[in-house]
Amino acid sequence: MELLVNDYRFTMYNVFYKRILVIWITVAFCLLLGLLFSGLTGLVLFGVGIAWLVVNASVIFFSIWIKYKLSRNLERCMANVNKQLLRHKIIVALDDRGKISCHKVTLCFIYMDAGPCIAHLQGSIEHQEREANGWEQRMDISATDIVIQGSRTTRLSRKQDRCEQVFTRYLQRWGKDFLRRRLDWTFDDAGGNTSDPRHIQTAFCPCQYIEELLANKSPKTDIRDCCPWWSRLSTRLGLD
Template sequence: MEPHGGVPQTRFSEASGTAAQIAVSAHEEKITNGTNAPVDPHATRGARVERESFRNGRIICAVYPENTTMAWIVPARYNPYSMPKSLADDRLSISAEDYVTAMEMITNDFRFRCYCMFYSRLMALWISLSILVLILVLLGQPNGGLGVLIFALIWMLILLLGIICILITRKHMLIGLRHCVQSANKLLIKSDMLAGVEDRGQLSCHKIVVIFMYIRSAECLPDIERLIRQQNATAQPRAIEMSAAEVKDLALRLVLKYSQNYVKETSKKRLLFPTRPLEGVSEFSPKHCATSYCLCQYVEKRHFKRSPREWYERIF
């Protein structure tokens, strides 16, 4: 393949057996230092060296779009075949094929594309259009009158209804994005990795980044299974009977369900434990992550200890 962005890249070819190479795009966030090295696409857990030096819950890298021009108009374009060099560390068990598959599952999904293009823009576009129409009507009728007043009142009502519809649409976009990332994390969690999507821009769709986090989910799953059993035992009007396999499957589904929000909030440093009295007191103490909530604590807070939602929270 021709060099892209000044960095040589090689696509996978199952027929020819060509291995992918590590390539750093112009927008890749350099979290760790290292040099480009070829990746063995058939790498396994047994092939990596001791990984205990990796801190649990660490953000390994953030993958930015490759195109840089006309960020407000042109959709973001990602290259799943350009694997960040930080993911080629021998202490990580993620293979090149798993990375490519996960990136394709996320970036080629229409729910991800809709989120990139419309989530941050719908509200701004609708309000701008509404104000523009109102101004044009007022300028077209300089003498005003009862008709203009009635139109302005009706248009303000339409503006309010449009805002409500956009809020509902944005919520469903987030749900769709969560399901999209959840499908990719079902593959990545086997390699002690989780992916998440974070919007680091305002109206630019070229600031939507795909984050990769190192997390040993095997440490959190037993605690989530324990919480499920406790919830089933205290269920009303009677206890819920579940087999061990059903409990394990439900625990995994809860981890995948909350993985997108967990990775995003960890990246934004919203889950850090307080280090000073002014920062307040946390309801949890460090468990599987030294400085922030671990995955099981996040699931416990968002799922098992979540307070009942108001009617408007269910809609918006």
């Protein structure tokens, strides 16, 4: 718990995730009322109204992007915590259950043996690496080797630790969906999760969730690309 509460990413999520959009909507509404009662008329009022719409839309999109970054940073924070708890067969996930209020954050502890999931995930990743290019870029972790320089150069491979990193990296996302019962098996084939239990009898287990997530995730594009969207489209169409 000390590792979690002392992490700035956890604090930033608690403070800003639900509040940032609410704060801006309140400010934008107050600005709109100020414009309506400012006494402006004609083209001046029309121009100021258009400017308000543009600024409002821009800040809303910016707030959504900030919420996305806060959520991803929280996942990395929870990965560090879960890495310490896996040895005790415990998984912790954070679920924001506030509706009107913005401070109902709940820590949920799930008893689960992660060993079978990690072992299955390791075999799946090794198979996908042989079959598909760019698979390593989708995992969103550092998988490079550690090189120790000295009288003899030593290279320590991180491959044996990589699957655990992948498992913990997406564990918060799985836990949130699991707690909200989005991963439960259903009998409806259309739009539901058809029953295919692996390590959890009632829902998607983490390794199934991560496999599907990585399979549908696009590889990271080169930061030197002037238009990443066009690069992804060209790759998909076979024009690269």
